[in-house]
Amino acid sequence: MANSIWKEYPKMGKRIDHTTEFIHNSLDMRNEAIAKMIRDLTSGGKMLRPAFFLLFSGFGPDKKTDDELVPLAASLELLHVATLIHDDVIDDSPLRRSKPTIHTKYGKRNAIYAGDYLFTVYFEIISRHLPEQSYILKNALSMKKILIGELDQLLINFNIHATAKMYFREIAGKTAELFSLSTMMGALVSDGDHELVARSKNIGHDIGMSFQIIDDILDFGDSRDTGKPNFEDLRNGVYSLPYILGLQDNNQALINVLSKNDLSSDDINEAARIVVNEGYLDQAKDIARTFSKHASERIDRLPRGRNRTALKKVVQELLDRID
Amino acid sequence: MANSIWKEYPKMGKRIDHTTEFIHNSLDMRNEAIAKMIRDLTSGGKMLRPAFFLLFSGFGPDKKTDDELVPLAASLELLHVATLIHDDVIDDSPLRRSKPTIHTKYGKRNAIYAGDYLFTVYFEIISRHLPEQSYILKNALSMKKILIGELDQLLINFNIHATAKMYFREIAGKTAELFSLSTMMGALVSDGDHELVARSKNIGHDIGMSFQIIDDILDFGDSRDTGKPNFEDLRNGVYSLPYILGLQDNNQALINVLSKNDLSSDDINEAARIVVNEGYLDQAKDIARTFSKHASERIDRLPRGRNRTALKKVVQELLDRID
The missing domain is CATH 1.10.600.10 (Farnesyl Diphosphate Synthase)
Known part of the structure; x- marks a missing residue:
C-alpha cells in the first residue's frame, strides 16, 4: 500500500x-x-x-x-x-x-x-x-553526477573548513540530481518544449535541495529533548548544513569540539547545543524554505490543473516536516 | 603499453x-x-x-x-x-x-x-x-546475467553437493557472458547477419568458459610444488572445477576434508593432493580444451583473413597457459 x-x-x-x-x-x-x-x-x-x-x-x-x-x-x-x-x-x-x-x-x-x-x-x-536513445544518455549523465557527488563527498568529510557552497555542490549531486532527472524525464516523455523541460529540471533540483537539507535536519532529531542528534554522521565527519553554517561562521566553540579526534557523546551533545542556541539550525531551515519557495514559484508557471495542485501541496508537506 | x-x-x-x-x-x-x-x-x-x-x-x-x-x-x-x-x-x-x-x-x-x-x-x-537502442538493451541484459550469476554463486558456496552443471551455469554468468557480449557487439556494429551474430556470441561464450576454467586452474597454482593452492577460494567455500569434479564423483576423502568447518593449511594441501592424484585436475583441463576446441571450430567458419588468424592464435595462447 x-x-x-x-x-x-x-x-x-x-x-x-x-x-x-x-x-x-x-x-x-x-x-x-x-x-x-x-x-x-x-x-x-x-x-x-x-x-x-x-x-x-x-x-x-x-x-x-x-x-x-x-x-x-x-x-x-x-x-x-x-x-x-x-x-x-x-x-x-x-x-x-x-x-x-x-x-x-x-x-x-x-x-x-x-x-x-x-x-x-x-x-x-x-x-x-525510453522513447529516445538521447534520454538514456541523460540518465547515464545524471547517474554519473550522482556518483561523482558521492566520491567528492569523501573529500570534504572531517573538513572543518567545509563551506555551505561545498555542501550545496555535494547534495546537488547526491540528492537533487535524481529529483531533477525525475521531473525532467516526465517533461521529456510528455514531449514538453525546451522551456518546460528546463523549468521541470530546475524545479526538481530545488525540491531535491530542500528535501536533503530537511532530511539532514530531521536526522538532527529531537536533539533538544533526547540529546542524541545525528551521532553517526558527526562521528564519521559528515557535517550537515547547520554545522557547516557554524563552521563557516568561524564559531570557535564549535570548531573546538569538531576538531577533536574521537567525539564522545558529550561532545556530540555540545556541538548540537551550539548549533541550536546560536541559530545555525534556524538558518538552515530558512535555506530549505528558500529552495522550496523557488520551486513553488516555478511550479506556478507550469500548466494549471490537478497535477500542479498536487505538486504544490506535496512540496509544502515535505517542507512542513521541519515546523 | x-x-x-x-x-x-x-x-x-x-x-x-x-x-x-x-x-x-x-x-x-x-x-x-x-x-x-x-x-x-x-x-x-x-x-x-x-x-x-x-x-x-x-x-x-x-x-x-x-x-x-x-x-x-x-x-x-x-x-x-x-x-x-x-x-x-x-x-x-x-x-x-x-x-x-x-x-x-x-x-x-x-x-x-x-x-x-x-x-x-x-x-x-x-x-x-552504440548505433541502436536495442544494442543498449542487449548490454543491460548481459550485465543483468552477470549479476544474477554473482548472486547465484553465493548460493552454491560451501555446497559439497555442487555439480559441474551448477559451476558451468555460474561461470557462464560471471565470465562467459561478458566475453560473448564483446564478440556479439563486434558482429552487431559491423552489421553482421543473424548467423554471424549468433556464431560470434557462441564463440565468445566458449572462449569465456575455457578462460575461466583455466584461470581457476592457474589459481590452483603450482600446487604440486609450493603446496599453496587457491587457499582463499577454498576457505571461502568457493570450489573451482577440479574440486567440484571430485565432489561430484563422490570422492569420500575429498568430501571429508571439505566438510570441515575451518580449513587448516594441511586440509587445503590434502584437498589439492587428492584433486591432483585422482585426476580431477586433468579432467578439468580436458574440459577447458573442449571449450577452446568448440570455439576454434566455429572460428574456422568466420570470414577468412587477418582477424580470424589472430583470433585463433589468441585462443590457442590462452589455452597454452595450462600446458
Whole structure:
C-alpha cells in the first residue's frame, strides 16, 4: 500500500501501487532471500521520485498511458534504492526504513551485488522503455553526477573548513540530481518544449535541495529533548548544513569540539547545543524554505490543473516536516 | 603499453593502447587518488574483451573506423574493471594485478563508489556510441546475467553437493557472458547477419568458459610444488572445477576434508593432493580444451583473413597457459 503522504491523492496512490508492483515483477533473481529484502525496501516508501516523474509527465502535450509511464517511474525508484543499498554498506548502517539492512542480514557481499543488480534492472527498463536513445544518455549523465557527488563527498568529510557552497555542490549531486532527472524525464516523455523541460529540471533540483537539507535536519532529531542528534554522521565527519553554517561562521566553540579526534557523546551533545542556541539550525531551515519557495514559484508557471495542485501541496508537506 | 600477449600483433597493440587512452580520458572525477588507481587498473592488462570486440567488428560487412569502435571497446573493459573492483571488496582481496586494491588503500567506501562510477562511465559511453537502442538493451541484459550469476554463486558456496552443471551455469554468468557480449557487439556494429551474430556470441561464450576454467586452474597454482593452492577460494567455500569434479564423483576423502568447518593449511594441501592424484585436475583441463576446441571450430567458419588468424592464435595462447 502506498505511503500515507499520498492518502489525499488516491489516484496517485494507485499509480504508486502499480509502480511498486512493476518493481516487484522485475526482480528475477533466483536468490529469494535477497529478492524479499529488495521487495521490502521498495514497499511503503514515499516513492517521491516516481511520483514527481508521473506528475511532470502530465505537463507536456503528449499524454502517455500509465502502461508506458509506470516502468519509467519504477526505474527511478530502482536507481534510488540501488544507491541506498550501497550507501548502507558504506556507512555500515544497521537499519533502513526500520528494518535490518541487507548487508547486516546477508553480509556486504550480497548487499554490493544486490545494489549492482538493481542498477542493471534500472538500466534494462530504461533501455526498453525510453522513447529516445538521447534520454538514456541523460540518465547515464545524471547517474554519473550522482556518483561523482558521492566520491567528492569523501573529500570534504572531517573538513572543518567545509563551506555551505561545498555542501550545496555535494547534495546537488547526491540528492537533487535524481529529483531533477525525475521531473525532467516526465517533461521529456510528455514531449514538453525546451522551456518546460528546463523549468521541470530546475524545479526538481530545488525540491531535491530542500528535501536533503530537511532530511539532514530531521536526522538532527529531537536533539533538544533526547540529546542524541545525528551521532553517526558527526562521528564519521559528515557535517550537515547547520554545522557547516557554524563552521563557516568561524564559531570557535564549535570548531573546538569538531576538531577533536574521537567525539564522545558529550561532545556530540555540545556541538548540537551550539548549533541550536546560536541559530545555525534556524538558518538552515530558512535555506530549505528558500529552495522550496523557488520551486513553488516555478511550479506556478507550469500548466494549471490537478497535477500542479498536487505538486504544490506535496512540496509544502515535505517542507512542513521541519515546523 | 599493451600487454605482451599482443606483441605479435602490433596493429592490435596500437588499438589496445588507443582504448586505454580513451578510458583514461573518460575519467572525470575530481578525486585524483581514486582516478589514479583506476588508471593503474586499466593499464597493461590483457584487455581481452576490447580486443575480441575489435576483432569481431572486422567480420561484418560494415567496416567502422577506429574512432567509432574504440569507445565501445573501452566500455567493455570499464564494465569488466567495475565488476573487478566490487569483487575485490567482496573477497577482501589485498592485491589486483600485483598492486594494492582500491579498498585496501582507500577503504571500501571509495571502492564501492569507484566501481559504481565506472558502471556509469560504461553506461554513458554505450548510450553515446552504440548505433541502436536495442544494442543498449542487449548490454543491460548481459550485465543483468552477470549479476544474477554473482548472486547465484553465493548460493552454491560451501555446497559439497555442487555439480559441474551448477559451476558451468555460474561461470557462464560471471565470465562467459561478458566475453560473448564483446564478440556479439563486434558482429552487431559491423552489421553482421543473424548467423554471424549468433556464431560470434557462441564463440565468445566458449572462449569465456575455457578462460575461466583455466584461470581457476592457474589459481590452483603450482600446487604440486609450493603446496599453496587457491587457499582463499577454498576457505571461502568457493570450489573451482577440479574440486567440484571430485565432489561430484563422490570422492569420500575429498568430501571429508571439505566438510570441515575451518580449513587448516594441511586440509587445503590434502584437498589439492587428492584433486591432483585422482585426476580431477586433468579432467578439468580436458574440459577447458573442449571449450577452446568448440570455439576454434566455429572460428574456422568466420570470414577468412587477418582477424580470424589472430583470433585463433589468441585462443590457442590462452589455452597454452595450462600446458
